[in-house]
Amino acid sequence: MSHGKQFTLYSHYGGPNGWKVAHVLDELKLTYETVYLKFDKQEQKGPEFTKLNPNGRIPALVDHHNNDFVIWESDAIILYVADKYDKEKRISAANEAEKYQIIQWLFFQASGQGPYYGQFFWFFKYHPEKFPSAIDRYKDEILRIFGVLENVLSKQQWLVGNKMTIADLSFVVWNFAAVGAIKDYKGEFDLEKEFPRMAAWHAKLEALPSVKKAIDARTALVKQQ
Known part of the structure; x- marks a missing residue:
C-alpha cells in the first residue's frame, strides 16, 4: 500500500499531546497526514x-517509510522521530550527555507537566462538580512547574545545550493552554511579570513557524466544533 505522506498521525483537535508531535514533524519538515x-x-x-x-489514547504515529x-506515547514518538530523521541534529542531542538530559526533561514533561496540567483542566472546566481544593492543588502545581522552568532558564537560554531541542518543543503546547486557563481561573495572570525567563522562552517557541502553524490549525479546528 502506497502513501503520499511519510507518516500518519492519529490525534485529536483539542488534545495537546498530538500537537507536540506535529511541532516536531513540522520543525523537521517531514510530511504527514493527521487523522483526528x-x-x-x-x-x-x-x-x-x-x-x-x-x-x-492519542497520539499514535505510523511511519510508512x-x-x-x-509508535505511541507522545514523548516516545518525538524521540523516535528525532533519533531517526534529525540527521543534522538540529533539534536533538549533540552528544551523549545531552541525549540523557533531553530524556530527563521528556520524563519531567510526561510525569509532571502533562498530568498536573491535565488534571487542572479537568477539574476547572469539565468535571460536573466543582472541587475548589482540587482545582487549587493543580493550579499550584502548574505554577510550581513554571517555577522550575523559570529557575533553569534564568541560567541558560534553552533546556539542553545552547540550542532549541525536542525537550523545549515538548512543553510549549501544554504551557500555551495552561497560561490561558490560569488567566480564566484567576481573572488576571501576568506570565511575563511572574515568570519572565520562562515567558521569554515560551514566546520564542510560540513564534517558530512550526509551532505557529500548529497553534493556528488547532485554533481553527476548535472553532469548527
Whole structure:
C-alpha cells in the first residue's frame, strides 16, 4: 500500500499531546497526514485504533517509510522521530550527555507537566462538580512547574545545550493552554511579570513557524466544533 505522506498521525483537535508531535514533524519538515479521532464517538477506544495503541489514547504515529512502524506515547514518538530523521541534529542531542538530559526533561514533561496540567483542566472546566481544593492543588502545581522552568532558564537560554531541542518543543503546547486557563481561573495572570525567563522562552517557541502553524490549525479546528 502506497502513501503520499511519510507518516500518519492519529490525534485529536483539542488534545495537546498530538500537537507536540506535529511541532516536531513540522520543525523537521517531514510530511504527514493527521487523522483526528472523534472522542465523543469514542473512536480512540475502538478496535481500529486500539490495534495501533492498546492504551486507547492519542497520539499514535505510523511511519510508512519504516514498514508502517507504529509508535505511541507522545514523548516516545518525538524521540523516535528525532533519533531517526534529525540527521543534522538540529533539534536533538549533540552528544551523549545531552541525549540523557533531553530524556530527563521528556520524563519531567510526561510525569509532571502533562498530568498536573491535565488534571487542572479537568477539574476547572469539565468535571460536573466543582472541587475548589482540587482545582487549587493543580493550579499550584502548574505554577510550581513554571517555577522550575523559570529557575533553569534564568541560567541558560534553552533546556539542553545552547540550542532549541525536542525537550523545549515538548512543553510549549501544554504551557500555551495552561497560561490561558490560569488567566480564566484567576481573572488576571501576568506570565511575563511572574515568570519572565520562562515567558521569554515560551514566546520564542510560540513564534517558530512550526509551532505557529500548529497553534493556528488547532485554533481553527476548535472553532469548527
